[in-house]
Every structure is written in structure tokens, then in C-alpha cells.
Amino acid sequence: MQKSTIIPTLNVSDLSIGFMSKQSSNILFNDISFKLNKAELVGIIGPNGIGKSTLIRTLSGVQSHLAGSIEIKQKNLKQFNPLELASELSVVLTEALATRTLSVFEIVALGRQPYTNWIGQLSSLDLNIIEKAMAITQIDDLKYRKSFELSDGQMQRVMIARALAQDTDLIILDEPTTHLDLNHKARTLSLLKKLCKEEGKSILFSTHEIELAIQLCDKLVVMLAEKVYFDSPDKLISSGVFSKMFPSETIEFDTQMGSFRIKK
Amino acid sequence: MITNRPTRSILLLLMLTILVFMVNVFFGSVNIPVKEVLMSLTGQEVEQESWNYIIQNYRLPKAVTAVLVGSGLGVSGLLMQTLFRNPLAGPFVLGISSGASLGVATLVMGSALMGGVLGGLGDSKWGIIIASSLGSFLVLLAVLAVSIRVRDTMAILIIGLMFASLTSAIVGILSFFTSAEQLQQYIFWGFGSLGNLSWNEVFILGIVFFLGIAFSIFSLKALNSLLLGEHYAKSMGLNINKSRILIILATSLLAGGITAFAGPIAFIGLAIPHIARQIMNSGNHSTLMPAVIFIGAIVMLICDSIAQLPTTDYTLPINAVTAIFGAPVVIWLLVRKKNMIF
Numbered sequence: 114m115q116k117s118t119i120i121p122t123l124n125v126s127d128l129s130i131g132f133m134s135k136q137s138s139n140i141l142f143n144d145i146s147f148k149l150n151k152a153e154l155v156g157i158i159g160p161n162g163i164g165k166s167t168l169i170r171t172l173s174g175v176q177s178h179l180a181g182s183i184e185i186k187q188k189n190l191k192q193f194n195p196l197e198l199a200s201e202l203s204v205v206l207t208e209a210l211a212t213r214t215l216s217v218f219e220i221v222a223l224g225r226q227p228y229t230n231w232i233g234q235l236s237s238l239d240l241n242i243i244e245k246a247m248a249i250t251q252i253d254d255l256k257y258r259k260s261f262e263l264s265d266g267q268m269q270r271v272m273i274a275r276a277l278a279q280d281t282d283l284i285i286l287d288e289p290t291t292h293l294d295l296n297h298k299a300r301t302l303s304l305l306k307k308l309c310k311e312e313g314k315s316i317l318f319s320t321h322e323i324e325l326a327i328q329l330c331d332k333l334v335v336m337l338a339e340k341v342y343f344d345s346p347d348k349l350i351s352s353g354v355f356s357k358m359f360p361s362e363t364i365e366f367d368t369q370m371g372s373f374r375i376k377k
Numbered sequence: 378m379i380t381n382r383p384t385r386s387i388l389l390l391l392m393l394t395i396l397v398f399m400v401n402v403f404f405g406s407v408n409i410p411v412k413e414v415l416m417s418l419t420g421q422e423v424e425q426e427s428w429n430y431i432i433q434n435y436r437l438p439k440a441v442t443a444v445l446v447g448s449g450l451g452v453s454g455l456l457m458q459t460l461f462r463n464p465l466a467g468p469f470v471l472g473i474s475s476g477a478s479l480g481v482a483t484l485v486m487g488s489a490l491m492g493g494v495l496g497g498l499g500d501s502k503w504g505i506i507i508a509s510s511l512g513s514f515l516v517l518l519a520v521l522a523v524s525i526r527v528r529d530t531m532a533i534l535i536i537g538l539m540f541a542s543l544t545s546a547i548v549g550i551l552s553f554f555t556s557a558e559q560l561q562q563y564i565f566w567g568f569g570s571l572g573n574l575s576w577n578e579v580f581i582l583g584i585v586f587f588l589g590i591a592f593s594i595f596s597l598k599a600l601n602s603l604l605l606g607e608h609y610a611k612s613m614g615l616n617i618n619k620s621r622i623l624i625i626l627a628t629s630l631l632a633g634g635i636t637a638f639a640g641p642i643a644f645i646g647l648a649i650p651h652i653a654r655q656i657m658n659s660g661n662h663s664t665l666m667p668a669v670i671f672i673g674a675i676v677m678l679i680c681d682s683i684a685q686l687p688t689t690d691y692t693l694p695i696n697a698v699t700a701i702f703g704a705p706v707v708i709w710l711l712v713r714k715k716n717m718i719f
Contacts, residue, residue: 214660
């Protein structure tokens with residue numbers, strides 16, 4: 114098989130995450146290992162407070178890791194300078210924007226910053242990429258709207274378009290479905306699926322929408338208290354990982370339907 | 378084309394600046410006929426030599442100073458509001474004006490306590506300028522030294538405010554022990570003044586101004602990405618620390634230089650960026666910065682014209698005029714739009 118020759122876009126091995134200070138290091142999680150290949154959609158799921166956000170922040174370079182290694186296309190994350198990293202990895206975060214006056218076009222255009230000159234001038238190539246990013250995410254008609262006029266769902270698509278404009282093979286999103294209704298949750302995740310299949314992006318995202326993630330993702334990183342599982346959704350279901358996720362007296366997992374039930 | 382709209386507004390602002398500049402030069406405490414002002418400006422013979430002197434050596438340098446002060450304070454306010462993501466930030470949040478106050482207070486009021494060496498300097502203009510620059514520089518240095526130890530931008534803001542309280546307390550102690558005459562001299566400095574500068578001094582202020590503006594233009598790209606927050610900015614390849622230093626340097630040059638030559642002029646730096654955002658309806662610094670430069674100049678020139686109280690012998694303190702006439706304008710803009718744009 115040719116499998117051994119595939120270079121993973123993101124390769125995480127034996128990673129320890131947590132917070133480090135001068136006095137002590139507070140390790141949240143040990144031995145996290147998973148791979149993200151080209152055109153794969155991978156979700157990170159797990160109960161609240163398990164460390165999903167910390168993992169996302171560590172992978173996107175906001176926070177440093179305590180042990181193990183993170184490699185993007187076989188190059189260690191620590192060896193990237195900010196500008197190099199910006200052309201390999203783009204992020205969509207949960208934090209609210211500081212400004213409300215930028216137009217949709219201006220926000221998406223900021224994604225071109227790693228490639229523009231010292232004053233941020235957009236070339237015709239940049240403009241093409243921006244237009245394409247807005248077309249894929251279906252926000253063309255919002256082009257001149259100010260960000261404060263957008264709904265949460267629209268805003269999420271704008272931030273995804275900005276990440277697309279950054280033109281990176283790897284995109285990491287922190288809980289892209291929070292604050293959205295079911296329709297917009299599904300739309301956002303379908304969009305991510307489409308970006309993987311049609312644009313060849315590798316996308317990693319954290320979410321609480323376990324049932325949607327099971328249906329759409331190629332692989333899942335399941336963070337449970339005792340260890341991290343990494344496999345395709347159907348294998349995870351048959352090995353009974355989801356049943357361990359929540360206390361069995363409140364919620365049970367239906368392996369036939371791939372969904373959770375509240376115990377009455 | 379939508380992209381043309383900001384360009385047109387900026388051209389309009391430029392023309393308005395020229396117009397207001399003219400009005401500022403044409404009218405003042407001494408009533409000089411419009412025709413004679415024109416003659417003086419174009420270098421022709423003027424009916425009275427004193428009129429020529431007033432225009433060439435008083436009104437013109439004062440108008441140029443007003444342009445530099447308004448633009449410079451506006452731009453430094455814009456930089457600070459974006460860096461700290463705080464609409465309440467102004468050019469002086471890093472302790473620049475409180476440092477200047479401390480320097481001048483030490484010179485003016487401390488000279489009596491210490492006597493001798495400092496005594497003579499208290500009356501000279503350059504003494505004040507140097508004391509003000511030195512004070513700003515030292516307090517800024519202290520703020521920066523402390524803020525290098527903290528990574529958080531918001532902590533820098535609070536540290537700046539703490540240093541401002543600290544210095545104003547020291548100024549308070551100095552004023553308590555000083556004579557009424559010297560206290561008055563210090564208070565007069567605090568009113569701010571545009572009309573005290575000779576062409577030489579305007580020239581030096583101009584150099585500092587253009588340096589500060591150049592640094593600001595080099596920060597444009599960084600400022601725009603900072604609008605998305607520091608994490609996003611970093612993810613787009615921005616070197617946060619380098620940009621922060623460049624932005625702080627630009628602000629220090631602009632606000633520090635202006636305070637040294639024209640005194641602590643309040644309000645302008647805080648208000649101009651807000652007026653610019655409302656007028657341009659944009660948060661993009663590439664359109665905001667030229668707008669801030671021109672609106673700053675326009676507002677300062679108008680305030681100066683009002684302060685001169687044309688045809689009377691009185692001159693109001695510029696620091697009072699900027700707030701009395703400026704604050705209602707900002708309030709009106711905010712109320713009219715019903716939405717604070719930041």
C-alpha cells in the first residue's frame with residue numbers, strides 16, 4: 114500500500130497539554146496522539162472542561178505544549194516563525210471581534226495579510242482569492258455589510274471565509290457551532306465537509322454536536338477522562354466509546370441510531 | 378464604485394482643512410482687512426508693518442501649530458484606541474501628559490523649593506519644553522519597563538493609569554508647598570497654548586510630527602489585523618511585540634512632542650478618532666488615518682479661531698475651548714447615529 118508515503122498535514126504525538134507557570138505545571142491531559150491527512154475532516158469531542166479548548170489553543174500556537182510533538186507537514190510547530198505558520202495554518206476562534214465597523218469584505222481581506230506588502234495592499238490575485246472565499250461560503254451578498262449587522266450564523270461563515278482567504282492547507286476551528294440553531298449548525302458543518310472534499314483542506318474542529326460530528330467527520334478525537342480515543346466514527350461506536358462519555362444514569366448511547374437518549 | 382467613496386470624503390476633508398486654515402489666518406484679535414492679509418501672504422507690501430508682522434510671525438506659525446497638534450493628537454488617540462481595543466483610550470493613557478506635568482511642575486514650582494540652579498530656567502520657554510519632554514520620557518520609560526514584564530496589553534493600560542495617579546499626587550504635593558505666583562504659572566501651562574511658538578520651534582515640532590506619522594503609517598497593516606484581536610493578528614503572521622513597540626513609539630513621539638511644545642491639550646486625542654469613525658463609517662485604518670489627520674486639523678483650527686474671540690482683546694485657554702465646543706459635537710454625533718461605532 115502507498116499509505117506510508119502520505120505526509121500527514123497535522124501529526125500530533127504523545128502530546129501533553131496544560132498550563133505552565135514558574136512554580137508548577139498543571140497538566141490537563143497526557144498522551145494525545147492523532148493524525149490529520151489531506152482532505153480529512155476531524156472533530157474533537159468530549160465533555161465540558163476536559164481540555165478541548167486548551168488542545169485547540171495549543172495546536173494553533175497560542176499556548177505552548179508541555180511534552181510531545183506537533184508537526185505540520187513533518188515540520189515541528191516550534192520551528193515555524195509567525196509568518197511561515199500563517200501560510201500553513203489558519204484559525205477560527207470563539208472570541209468576539211474588537212471592532213464592529215469592518216465590512217464583511219474587509220474582514221475576509223484581512224486573511225490575505227501574510228501575503229500582502231508592508232501597507233497591506235491587495236493585488237488582483239488577492240482580490241480573486243477573497244471573491245472565491247466569499248463565494249464558497251455564500252456570503253457574496255453580504256460583502257458591504259458591517260460586522261455588527263450580521264447574525265451569529267452569518268458571522269461564523271465570514272470568519273470561515275477569512276480563514277479560507279488565508280489560503281492554508283490546515284484550518285483549526287474552536288467550537289464553530291456554538292450559539293447557532295440546528296439549521297445553522299448543520300450548514301456550518303456541511304460547509305466544512307465541502308471544503309475538505311472540494312478544496313482539499315484538512316480541517317480540525319472542536320464541538321459539542323456529537324451526533325452531527327458522527328455523521329460528517331472522517332475521524333474523531335474523543336477526549337474522555339481516562340484517555341483519548343482516535344478513530345473513524347463507526348469504529349468508535351462499535352467499541353463503545355460513546356457509552357462511556359456521559360454518566361450512564363442520565364444518558365445512554367443508542368449504537369443503532371448513533372445518537373444519545375436521556376434516561377427517563 | 379464603492380471604493381471611491383472614502384477617497385472622495387478625504388479630498389473633501391482636505392479642502393475643508395485648507396478653508397478653515399485660511400479663515401484662521403484671516404481673522405484674529407487684531408482686525409486686519411482681508412485684502413491686506415492676502416497681500417502679506419503673497420509677499421507684497423502691506424499698509425501697516427505691524428499687520429505684516431502679526432500675520433507672518435504670529436498667525437501663520439499658530440495655524441501651522443494647530444494643524445500639527447490636532448492631527449498628531451488625533452492619530453495618537455486612534456493608535457491607542459486600537460492597541461487597547463478601548464474606545465476610552467486617548468494619547469495620554471501611557472502617562473505621557475502626566476509625565477510632562479510632573480516635569481513642568483518640578484521645574485516651575487520645585488525651583489522655589491530647591492532654588493539656585495533651576496530658578497532661572499523656570500521662566501524660559503525652552504526650560505519648559507525640556508522639562509516637559511524629560512518628564513514624559515521618564516514616566517513613559519517607567520511604564521514600559523513595568524509593562525515588559527506583563528504580556529497582557531490591558532495590564533499596560535492600567536499600569537499607565539496608575540503612573541498618572543502617582544505623578545498627579547506628586548504634583549499635588551508640590552502645589553501645596555508652592556507660592557501662588559508659581560502655582561498660577563503652572564496652571565497657565567496646563568491650559569495649553571498654540572500661539573507661543575516661533576518658526577524655529579514649529580520646525581522642530583514638525584520634524585517630530587512627521588517622524589511620528591511615518592511610524593503610524595508603518596503600523597497601518599498591524600492596526601488593521603489587531604481589530605480582530607491579538608490571537609487572530611498573531612495567527613495571520615503579525616509579530617505582536619514588534620508592532621506594539623512601533624505603535625507605542627509613534628504615540629510617544631506625537632503626544633510627547635506636542636505636549637512639550639503646546640502643553641497638555643485634552644479631549645482632541647480622544648474625540649477625533651470617534652468623529653472620524655462616524656463620518657467615514659469605517660474601522661479600516663487605511664481610510665481612518667487620513668480622515669483623522671484632516672479632521673484633527675480642522676477641529677483644532679476652529680477651536681483656535683473661537684479661542685481668539687475675533688475682534689476682541691481676549692483669548693480663551695485653548696484647553697477649555699476644545700472640550701466646551703468639542704464634547705457636544707461628539708455627543709450629538711453619537712445620539713444621532715444611535716449606535717456607537719468602534
